[in-house]
Amino acid sequence: MKPDLRNNRDFIAGLLFIVLGGLAVVLARDYPLGSTMRMGPGYFPTVLGGILILFGVTVLLRGVRSGDQVKGVWGWKPLALIALSIVLFGFLLDRVGMIPATVVTLFAAAAAGREFRFKEVLLLAVVMSAFCVAVFSYGLKLPYPLIGGYY
Amino acid sequence: MELFHNLVFGFGVAFSLQNLAYCFVGVALGTLIGVLPGVGPLVTIAMLFPITFHLPAVPAIIMLAGIFYGAQYGGSTTSILVNLPGETASAVTCIDGYQMARQGRAGPALATAALASFFAGCVGTLLIALAGPTLGEWALKFGAAEYTSLMLMALVASAVMTQGDAVKGLALVVLGLLVGVVGVDVNSGMARYSFGFPELVDGIGFTVVAVGLFAVAEIVANLESREAREVYAGKVTGLMPTARDIRDAAWPTVRGTALGACFGVLPGTGPALSSFATYMLEKKLARDPSRFGRGAIEGVAAPEAANNAAAQTAFIPMLTLGIPASPIMALMLAALTLQGIAAGPQVMLDKPDLFWGLVASMWIGNLLLVVLNLPLVGLWVKLLAVPYRWLFPSIILFCCIGNYSVSNNPFDLYLCAIIGVLGYVLVKLECEPAPLLLGYVLGPLLEENLRRALLIARGDPTVFFTRPISLAFMIAAVLIFVVMVVPARATRRRT
Amino acid sequence: MQNSPIMRFLALALLACAAPSALAQAPYPVKPIRFLVGFPPGGSNDIVARAIAPKLSEYLGQQVVVDNRGGANTAIATQLMVNSPPDGYTILMNAPGHTTNPALIKLGFDSINDFAFITLLGKAPNLLVVHPSFPPKSVQELIALSKKRPGDVNYGSSGIGTSVHLSAELFQYMSGIKWTHIAYRGGGPGLVALLSGEVSLYFGNFPTVIRQARAGRLRALAATGLKRSAAAPDIPTVAESGVPGYEVSTWWGLSAPAKTPPAILARLHKETVSALNSPDVRSRLEELGAEIIASSPAQYADFIRRDMAKWAKVIKAAGIKSR
Numbered sequence: 001m002k003p004d005l006r007n008n009r010d011f012i013a014g015l016l017f018i019v020l021g022g023l024a025v026v027l028a029r030d031y032p033l034g035s036t037m038r039m040g041p042g043y044f045p046t047v048l049g050g051i052l053i054l055f056g057v058t059v060l061l062r063g064v065r066s067g068d069q070v071k072g073v074w075g076w077k078p079l080a081l082i083a084l085s086i087v088l089f090g091f092l093l094d095r096v097g098m099i100p101a102t103v104v105t106l107f108a109a110a111a112a113g114r115e116f117r118f119k120e121v122l123l124l125a126v127v128m129s130a131f132c133v134a135v136f137s138y139g140l141k142l143p144y145p146l147i148g149g150y151y
Numbered sequence: 152m153e154l155f156h157n158l159v160f161g162f163g164v165a166f167s168l169q170n171l172a173y174c175f176v177g178v179a180l181g182t183l184i185g186v187l188p189g190v191g192p193l194v195t196i197a198m199l200f201p202i203t204f205h206l207p208a209v210p211a212i213i214m215l216a217g218i219f220y221g222a223q224y225g226g227s228t229t230s231i232l233v234n235l236p237g238e239t240a241s242a243v244t245c246i247d248g249y250q251m252a253r254q255g256r257a258g259p260a261l262a263t264a265a266l267a268s269f270f271a272g273c274v275g276t277l278l279i280a281l282a283g284p285t286l287g288e289w290a291l292k293f294g295a296a297e298y299t300s301l302m303l304m305a306l307v308a309s310a311v312m313t314q315g316d317a318v319k320g321l322a323l324v325v326l327g328l329l330v331g332v333v334g335v336d337v338n339s340g341m342a343r344y345s346f347g348f349p350e351l352v353d354g355i356g357f358t359v360v361a362v363g364l365f366a367v368a369e370i371v372a373n374l375e376s377r378e379a380r381e382v383y384a385g386k387v388t389g390l391m392p393t394a395r396d397i398r399d400a401a402w403p404t405v406r407g408t409a410l411g412a413c414f415g416v417l418p419g420t421g422p423a424l425s426s427f428a429t430y431m432l433e434k435k436l437a438r439d440p441s442r443f444g445r446g447a448i449e450g451v452a453a454p455e456a457a458n459n460a461a462a463q464t465a466f467i468p469m470l471t472l473g474i475p476a477s478p479i480m481a482l483m484l485a486a487l488t489l490q491g492i493a494a495g496p497q498v499m500l501d502k503p504d505l506f507w508g509l510v511a512s513m514w515i516g517n518l519l520l521v522v523l524n525l526p527l528v529g530l531w532v533k534l535l536a537v538p539y540r541w542l543f544p545s546i547i548l549f550c551c552i553g554n555y556s557v558s559n560n561p562f563d564l565y566l567c568a569i570i571g572v573l574g575y576v577l578v579k580l581e582c583e584p585a586p587l588l589l590g591y592v593l594g595p596l597l598e599e600n601l602r603r604a605l606l607i608a609r610g611d612p613t614v615f616f617t618r619p620i621s622l623a624f625m626i627a628a629v630l631i632f633v634v635m636v637v638p639a640r641a642t643r644r645r646t
Numbered sequence: 647m648q649n650s651p652i653m654r655f656l657a658l659a660l661l662a663c664a665a666p667s668a669l670a671q672a673p674y675p676v677k678p679i680r681f682l683v684g685f686p687p688g689g690s691n692d693i694v695a696r697a698i699a700p701k702l703s704e705y706l707g708q709q710v711v712v713d714n715r716g717g718a719n720t721a722i723a724t725q726l727m728v729n730s731p732p733d734g735y736t737i738l739m740n741a742p743g744h745t746t747n748p749a750l751i752k753l754g755f756d757s758i759n760d761f762a763f764i765t766l767l768g769k770a771p772n773l774l775v776v777h778p779s780f781p782p783k784s785v786q787e788l789i790a791l792s793k794k795r796p797g798d799v800n801y802g803s804s805g806i807g808t809s810v811h812l813s814a815e816l817f818q819y820m821s822g823i824k825w826t827h828i829a830y831r832g833g834g835p836g837l838v839a840l841l842s843g844e845v846s847l848y849f850g851n852f853p854t855v856i857r858q859a860r861a862g863r864l865r866a867l868a869a870t871g872l873k874r875s876a877a878a879p880d881i882p883t884v885a886e887s888g889v890p891g892y893e894v895s896t897w898w899g900l901s902a903p904a905k906t907p908p909a910i911l912a913r914l915h916k917e918t919v920s921a922l923n924s925p926d927v928r929s930r931l932e933e934l935g936a937e938i939i940a941s942s943p944a945q946y947a948d949f950i951r952r953d954m955a956k957w958a959k960v961i962k963a964a965g966i967k968s969r
Contacts, residue, residue, distance in 0.1 A: 009579075009580055009581060010319075010580075012580055013319060013580040013581075013582060016576070016580070017322050017326070020326060020329070021325075024329050024344075027344060028343070031341060031343060032339075037605055037610035037611075037612065038605065038606070038610055039601075039602050039605070040339065041336040041338070041339045041341045041343055044332065044598045045329065045332050045343060045344070048325055048328050048329050048332070049329065051325050052322060052325045052326060052329065055318060055319075055321060055322035055325065056322065058318055059316075059318055059319055059322065062318075070579055070580065071579075072375060072376060072579075073375055073376055074375065074579065075371055075372070075374055075375025075376070075575075078370075078371050078374035078375060079371045079375075079571075079572060079575050082367060082370060082371055082374075082547060082571065083367075083568040083569075083571055083572055084568075085544075085547055085551075086367070086547065086550070086551055086564050086565075086567055086568040086571065087564060087565055087568045089548075089551040089552075089555070089564055090551070090555065090561030090562070090563070090564030090565055091561060093555060093561065094561060098552075102548060105544075105547065105548055105551055106544045106545075106547075106548055109543065109544035109547040109548070110540065110544045112371075112374055113374060113539075113540045113543065113544075114374065114540070115540055117540075120540075120541070121544075124541055124544065124545070128545055128548060132548070132552065135183075136190075136552060136556075144555075193686070193687055194687065196687070197687030197692065197696070197712075197714070200687075200693075200696045201696060201699070201700045204700070204926070204930070290838075291838070291841055291842040292842065293842070294839075294842060294844045295844065335805075335806075337805065337806075337829045337830065337831050338829055339806070340750075340805075340806030340807060340829070340966065349718045349721055349722050349725070350722065352718045353716065353718065418834060418835060418838050468838075472841070472863075473854075473857050473858060473861075474834065474837055474838050474841065475833070475834040475837070475854065476834055476838070477834065478686060478687070478689075478832075478834075480834070481689070481833075481834060482687060482693075484854075485690075485693045488853055488933055488934065489693070489697065489930050489933055489934075491933060493857045493860075494857075495857050495858065495861050497861060558686070558714070558715060558716055559713060559714065559715055560715065560722070599831070603828060606826070606828060607800060607828060607844065607845075
């Protein structure tokens, strides 16, 4: 049963809902509840969290009963790389400018793909940088530093 | 007939070379930025604000208006092509539109979206001309109790949105409601779930959520396995909708237009709620609801008609009552104010060239949009033939820029990455993002209005049933619930 | 001798050494200036900034770029400016949030000492408006009615901590009455609520509300400034109608990081004042109901200090909870 549960689709989903619902309720403890007719800021989130926990339990039990597995594999590497590429863009834009940020993001994202051909990605980076500068900085006049602190 | 004279006069104004040119610029620009996620009409209109100082009022407002409803057109393009909502309202179009693209039917999807939007635009402008002030007054009858009942009804109906498992769908709606709670509580001023981050004090932005849940999750899902997965069907089956498509899409378009026109006028709701509502309605009315979510053309036509109709009627409160029903309308109102024009009940009389010229140019703008977009369908479809390994990094890049452009804050990108992770997990667990998005959009409105209604009624819950419009929505909610539960019991809903 | 390559090289080398110090007194500005605005596009704050920016760009000779960083009632934009290098290339549009936030939320900066105040651009009053069906026709009648039925009157606001909300709190505080507060998300929904009669009274921003009042859809009881507004001289002030000493205004100001060189500050001050006095900027701001002040830096700093003290008292007395 154990390996079954670890990839059991609804079991994990149910667990996720229970955890999130629980978090919601726990964090809302600091907000005054009020009464049903005069709700405080804590009322709605607490009730929602509770409902989510209930749904979570239902889904979890159903998962245990049906045993349906998650289809396919978990793509942790592409997920991490894509997430990293987004984070990097945010981190770099203000610090080194849009063009370097664009290049880094494209490389990081492309690394998440199945094939990584360096020359192609480089070409893509150059073309995309040019396109973005043309459209965003010149076309829409968005005030983003292009390289370093220069506009 | 006075209406006829006014319209002729309006067309006279709209057909001047200057006004035509600015109309074209507006809709072209609007379409372009609508395609890009995050970079929306608000940012663009704000950017072009100083230009309006140097223009006379009529071409200025024509151009700004063109940007606004043009963006609704553009928003559906990326929704269909790459599962990336360019505008809030386009999120619903992703559900079936993207599936159609994957089946090689991107062309018909895009074309249908354009045509449905055109129909809605024509009807919308006609409505403004015929019944502008009346509709504006109707919008004023909506108070907190009415909004609450409306949201409640929408939430009940949202169970209809879910493809498979109703319990999971409802859980996702609740999760969406919780995501919507993040931020300042209007009624008490308290910041909830902000973890001390000032960026979270104003809530989690739509772009962040939509990009993370839809685009990022989809891309990672496409990359997860080592073998190449054909993202888009190799064979593209024609660029234009077939006769069958048009027949299927006809009534949904009409219904979408009607719903969109009604919701567009209501301050605070607008295109997003309209598109969600029509989708749920169409799914309920369809002979074979299981087709929805797998590339049903009604799932593209109805929401697109709805959001464009809403985009047109959204001008009514601004023009006829001088009420800024949304930040974009506030900017337009400001543009008018700075020109010395007082938008409001008098504007139809004081400045008929502005009012009727704008109405006429909105129709022209819709025509221009169809003329612009239909030929582009072929181009967009070719774009899908680009190798995925070039396409997806570019999509991610546009998502990043788009997200950043909303509030110029890197925090939004970090948040987007986190939500992207959550979105991917949800996709793997076969939980669709659409119900979550719905909860996220409706949640704040529901809670805010519920508490407000109770506050105004001094804690008396019967207020939801004694006010006629509110009562109507409550009855509808109950009916929907009954209709949903009874057949479900009879046929044992299974995953 | 002058044209020998060695002399030329030496001259260049000397020039290169002198360059850094020359740059320190270099003409300012040499690159675009970032004009931080604490609200998203569309609000009155943003509009004022955009009304001034083009003219300021012209006078300074470099692009002044409006950078919207909305959030936490200007706190995010303000924090950003405080963290920026004090080289004159980042300036901030201050709004009433600057003087009310310290009493409401925890801030990451010192609201007085981290700033070089440049000028108070202008002020605009709010208008006390009521729905036509609401009986009182003057401030006196309003106060009388409110005393008879405490907590019965509903008033709307554009959000907790906004100038709209605090105007009402100050009014209640100074006249000893109590209303029930119904908060909305922003000025648009607040105004709609008033027009539909969902709330009876509202202290609205001048430009949006005056139009409705003139059209008869709302009744304007009084203006919240100290003097009558030039754009509406027929409307009495709250102070002269029964609450002496009452004054609330929406205001806009310009500031830079505290350590910005005085020469740059002086230049910014000079050009901003010129921009404010130019006819087209003036007329645009007056359309918004603004009274142009263009104060000196010292007057502005003094204003900030007084305003902060005033609101700290009112907010505490009204029991508005901090976040």
